[in-house]
Amino acid sequence: MNYDVKExxxxxxxxxxxxxxxxxxxxxxxxxxxxxMRYSSLNGGKRIRPLxxxxxxxxxxxxxxxxxxIGSTIELIHCFSLxxxxxxxxxxxxxxxxxxxxxIIYGDAVALLTGDALHAICFExxxxxxxxxxxxxxxxxxxxxxxxxxxxxxxxxxxxxxxNTGKKIPLHELQQMHTLKTGAxxxxxxxxxxxxxxxxxxxxxxxxxDISQKIGLLFQVVDxxxxxxxxxxTLGKTANKDAExxxxxxxxxxxxxxxxxxxxxxxxxxxxxxxxxxxSEYLQYLTDxxxxxxx
Amino acid sequence: MNYDVKExxxxxxxxxxxxxxxxxxxxxxxxxxxxxMRYSSLNGGKRIRPLxxxxxxxxxxxxxxxxxxIGSTIELIHCFSLxxxxxxxxxxxxxxxxxxxxxIIYGDAVALLTGDALHAICFExxxxxxxxxxxxxxxxxxxxxxxxxxxxxxxxxxxxxxxNTGKKIPLHELQQMHTLKTGAxxxxxxxxxxxxxxxxxxxxxxxxxDISQKIGLLFQVVDxxxxxxxxxxTLGKTANKDAExxxxxxxxxxxxxxxxxxxxxxxxxxxxxxxxxxxSEYLQYLTDxxxxxxx
Numbered sequence: 001m002n003y004d005v006k007e008x009x010x011x012x013x014x015x016x017x018x019x020x021x022x023x024x025x026x027x028x029x030x031x032x033x034x035x036x037m038r039y040s041s042l043n044g045g046k047r048i049r050p051l052x053x054x055x056x057x058x059x060x061x062x063x064x065x066x067x068x069x070i071g072s073t074i075e076l077i078h079c080f081s082l083x084x085x086x087x088x089x090x091x092x093x094x095x096x097x098x099x100x101x102x103x104i105i106y107g108d109a110v111a112l113l114t115g116d117a118l119h120a121i122c123f124e125x126x127x128x129x130x131x132x133x134x135x136x137x138x139x140x141x142x143x144x145x146x147x148x149x150x151x152x153x154x155x156x157x158x159x160x161x162x163x164n165t166g167k168k169i170p171l172h173e174l175q176q177m178h179t180l181k182t183g184a185x186x187x188x189x190x191x192x193x194x195x196x197x198x199x200x201x202x203x204x205x206x207x208x209x210d211i212s213q214k215i216g217l218l219f220q221v222v223d224x225x226x227x228x229x230x231x232x233x234t235l236g237k238t239a240n241k242d243a244e245x246x247x248x249x250x251x252x253x254x255x256x257x258x259x260x261x262x263x264x265x266x267x268x269x270x271x272x273x274x275x276x277x278x279x280s281e282y283l284q285y286l287t288d289x290x291x292x293x294x295x
Numbered sequence: 296m297n298y299d300v301k302e303x304x305x306x307x308x309x310x311x312x313x314x315x316x317x318x319x320x321x322x323x324x325x326x327x328x329x330x331x332m333r334y335s336s337l338n339g340g341k342r343i344r345p346l347x348x349x350x351x352x353x354x355x356x357x358x359x360x361x362x363x364x365i366g367s368t369i370e371l372i373h374c375f376s377l378x379x380x381x382x383x384x385x386x387x388x389x390x391x392x393x394x395x396x397x398x399i400i401y402g403d404a405v406a407l408l409t410g411d412a413l414h415a416i417c418f419e420x421x422x423x424x425x426x427x428x429x430x431x432x433x434x435x436x437x438x439x440x441x442x443x444x445x446x447x448x449x450x451x452x453x454x455x456x457x458x459n460t461g462k463k464i465p466l467h468e469l470q471q472m473h474t475l476k477t478g479a480x481x482x483x484x485x486x487x488x489x490x491x492x493x494x495x496x497x498x499x500x501x502x503x504x505d506i507s508q509k510i511g512l513l514f515q516v517v518d519x520x521x522x523x524x525x526x527x528x529t530l531g532k533t534a535n536k537d538a539e540x541x542x543x544x545x546x547x548x549x550x551x552x553x554x555x556x557x558x559x560x561x562x563x564x565x566x567x568x569x570x571x572x573x574x575s576e577y578l579q580y581l582t583d584x585x586x587x588x589x590x
Contacts, residue, residue, distance in 0.1 A: 028446050029471055033454045037446065084411065089384060089403035108384035112407070113454045116379065119411065120445030123418050127438035135430035142437060143422035150415025151323050151332065159328045159408045176324055 005285045009051070016050045017042070020072050023125060032106070036114040037121075040102045041079045048290065049074045049185065052215070053193035055282035056208065060197025062133075067193045069131050070141060073122040074189050077149060080118035081158070081185075083111050090162065091241070119149075133196055141192045148188035157181025166246045174248050175217070182223070183216030190215065190283075207277070214270045219290050221263045224249035228256060230294055267291040300580045304346070311345045312337065314367050318420060327401070331409040332416075335397045336374045343585065344369045344480065347510070348488035350577035351503065355492025357428075362488045364426050365436060368417040369484050372444055375413035376453070376480075378406050385457065386536070414444075428491055436487045443483035452476025461541045469543050470512070477518070478511030485510065485578075502572070509565045514585050516558045519544035523551060525589055562586040 024038045050071025057067030086093040086101040087108060094104050103111035125131075126142050133141070147153060157180030164177070190212035194205065227241060228251040241247075250259040270287050274280045316337055321329045345366025352362030381388040381396040382403060389399050398406035420426075421437050428436070442448060452475030459472070485507035489500065522536060523546040536542075545554040565582050569575045 026446055028451050029475070030446075030451045030454045030458070032458060033446055033451055084407055087384070087407070089382070089407060109457050110454060112379055112382070112384060113450050113457070115411075116414065116444075117446045117450045117454075119414055120441050120448075120450065123437060123441035124445060124447075127434045127441060135434045139422045139430045139433055142418060146415050146418035146422060149411075150419060151321055151325075151328060151412045152419075153415075155408050155412045155415065156323050156325045156328055159325045159405060159412075162404050162408070163325070163327060180324070 005281055008282055009285065009289075012051055012054050013047055015068055016047045016054075016072055016075070019068050020075065023069075023072060023076075023121070032110065033114065033117055036102060036106045036110055037118055039105060040083050040096075040114065041076060041118065043097050043099060045075070045079070045097060046293075046295075047071075047075055048219075048286070049078055049189040051286055052186065052189040052212075052283070055280075055286050056190040056193035056212075057196050058279050058282055059208070059277055060194045060200050062193060062197030066131050066133055066196045069125060070192050070196055071189060073125045074145060074185065074192065076118045076125075077122050077145070077154075078185060080115040080122075081154060083115040083118070085158065087111060091245075093241070137195060141195055144192055144195065145188050148184040153180055153184030153188075154182075157184070161247070164248065167248070168253075169248045171253050174250070174253060178220040179213070179216065182220045183213060186216035186219055187212040204277075207273070211270060211273055211283075214266060214273075215287060215290065218263060218266045218270060218287070221250045221259060221266065222291060222293065224251045225256070225259050225263060226294055227251075263291065300576055303577055304580065304584075307346055307349050308342055310363055311342045311349075311367055311370070314363050315370065318364075318367060318371075318416070327405065328409065328412060331397060331401045331405055332413055334400060335378050335391075335409065336371060336413065338392050338394060340370070340374075340392060341588075342366075342370055343514075343581070344373055344484040346581055347481065347484040347507075347578070350575075350581050351485040351488035351507075352491050353574050353577055354503070354572055355489045355495050357488060357492030361426050361428055361491045364420060365487050365491055366484060368420045369440060369480065369487065371413045371420075372417050372440070372449075373480060375410040375417075376449060378410040378413070380453065382406060386540075388536070432490060436490055439487055439490065440483050443479040448475055448479030448483075449477075452479070456542070459543065462543070463548075464543045466548050469545070469548060473515040474508070474511065477515045478508060481511035481514055482507040499572075502568070506565060506568055506578075509561060509568075510582055510585065513558060513561045513565060513582070516545045516554060516561065517586060517588065519546045520551070520554050520558060521589055522546075558586065 021042055024034065024041055026034045028034060053071030053074060054067050082096060083102045085091050086096055087103055093101055095101065102114060106114065123142065126138065126145065131138060149155060157177050160177045161181055191208060194208050227249070250262065254262060267287065271284055274284050274287065319329065319333045319336055323329060345363070348366030348369060349362050377391060378397045380386050381391055382398055388396055390396065397409060401409065418437065421433065421440065426433060444450060452472050455472045456476055486503060489503050522544070545557065549557060562582065566579055569579050569582065
């Protein structure tokens with residue numbers, strides 16, 4: 001692995017964290033709300049989504065500051081979804097990124113509202129003058145991201161997941177659920193970074209779309225494997241939660257060995273395709289990171 | 296009162312309901328989610344927000360279809376906020392618009408996710424090709440609405456409200472809380488309709504901004520009065536909830552008579568200012584409706 005790529009990762013992480021801190025430095029009459037938004041966002045996440053946005057923006061020569069802003073708003077959406085997921089009325093999780101979850105600290109009602117506020121601020125930022133792309137491009141990016149969140153994306157997947165807790169579902173339904181629940185926002189992370197740039201053709205965009213969907217799938221298969229194999233300390237959240245909740249996962253449906261084989265093949269296939277694109281070093285590196293992570 | 300204005304109200308209501316029905320005719324892999332979104336949106340609300348958008352759009356000669364779409368998305372935001380508000384972890388309300396609340400029918404988790412899905416779909420629609428205004432104008436409208444929802448608007452007001460339940464707060468804090476909780480989205484309803492049109496000056500926009508904030512305040516003062524004076528049957532939701540929850544309201548802080556006097560003066564003042572604008576008949580009529588309503 002190239003030193004520059006690791007250095008890029010480290011520098012980008014620092015930039016994302018500093019930008020998110022500044023985006024959440026907000027003056028409002030309710031300090032508790034801002035404190036709660038910061039508590040669940042500025043907490044040392046892996047920032048895989050904004051990193052993907054940044055890495056994809058390199059392929060289309062987008063402005064780095066724009067890509068940082070777009071990626072960070074997607075990370076805020078991710079944080080909102082985690083707060084709502086962790087609530088006692090859903091997964092009832094008390095630990096996240098090694099710290100008590102939001103509702104443990106601020107109570108269920110403020111946690112609910114904090115998620116809503118993080119959701120809305122994403123669109124405040126994306127429609128602001130902070131981002132320098134044309135209005136036409138902003139609209140495309142907003143549409144892509146909004147689409148990935150709601151009834152055609154993440155929330156739809158979460159609902160299917162919730163309604164099927166305790167039930168065994170067939171593999172194709174599991175895959176559809178994850179394409180929505182995790183895949184849609186990962187796809188939007190990559191494509192929005194790519195869209196922020198210029199000079200690509202529809203066929204290139206289609207290729208990026210295909211790659212981004214495969215990366216989303218890889219992310220989820222690996223997630224299921226580490227949930228089944230790593231302990232809570234390594235994960236920073238409750239381990240083996242899927243089995244406890246009797247959820248269908250790639251591991252429970254395929255078995256651990258088959259799930260690992262599936263991740264291996266997927267990873268290999270993605271790298272082969274990405275390699276054909278110019279300036280794809282960072283995206284290749286992140287795909288490796290997604291595959292080799294243990295938390 | 297002019298027959299045409301009443302006719303406009305009736306026709307507009309029908310158009311809004313029909314458009315919302317069509318916006319929520321969605322094909323996704325999770326029928327329950329769509330059903331739940333429809334349950335809490337297509338339920339005979341008064342549609343005061345989209346009506347305000349429509350009435351304001353007349354002043355700037357905006358396209359009616361655009362104003363209908365923008366207003367309807369704001370109504371979806373309103374519906375999302377009601378679902379989250381009604382959850383047991385917040386107001387724990389079991390009746391809304393004369394029907395069981397969303398979580399009573401679909402459970403707390405699906406209700407939570409339904410609110411999130413309605414939130415996201417607003418930005419999907421606003422950034423879609425369905426709306427014919429320029430991309431620059433779309434961005435302005437999205438920014439206005441996103442700003443009205445989150446940490447600078449509705450959700451901030453809801454959090455302040457929640458954190459002060461059971462406490463007596465001074466009148467200026469109550470007013471600030473309502474400016475955020477209810478006022479911000481009403482302001483956005485009016486200004487987004489106005490923004491969809493053309494040919495107005497900054498000074499006109501400033502006047503509309505002032506009017507829209509006053510209408511928001513009137514709406515809340517009247518809301519507090521009817522909560523204290525009407526029964527649950529008339530309201531279609533639990534009556535006298537504010538007193539039960541020991542919430543500060545205009546009625547508990549000023550007394551019923553002073554609150555009524557305050558609403559009377561505010562209504563008079565708003566009508567005097569609106570009358571100076573051309574084509575403001577519908578907005579005048581809606582202000583009357585807000586003032587004279589009993590639910």
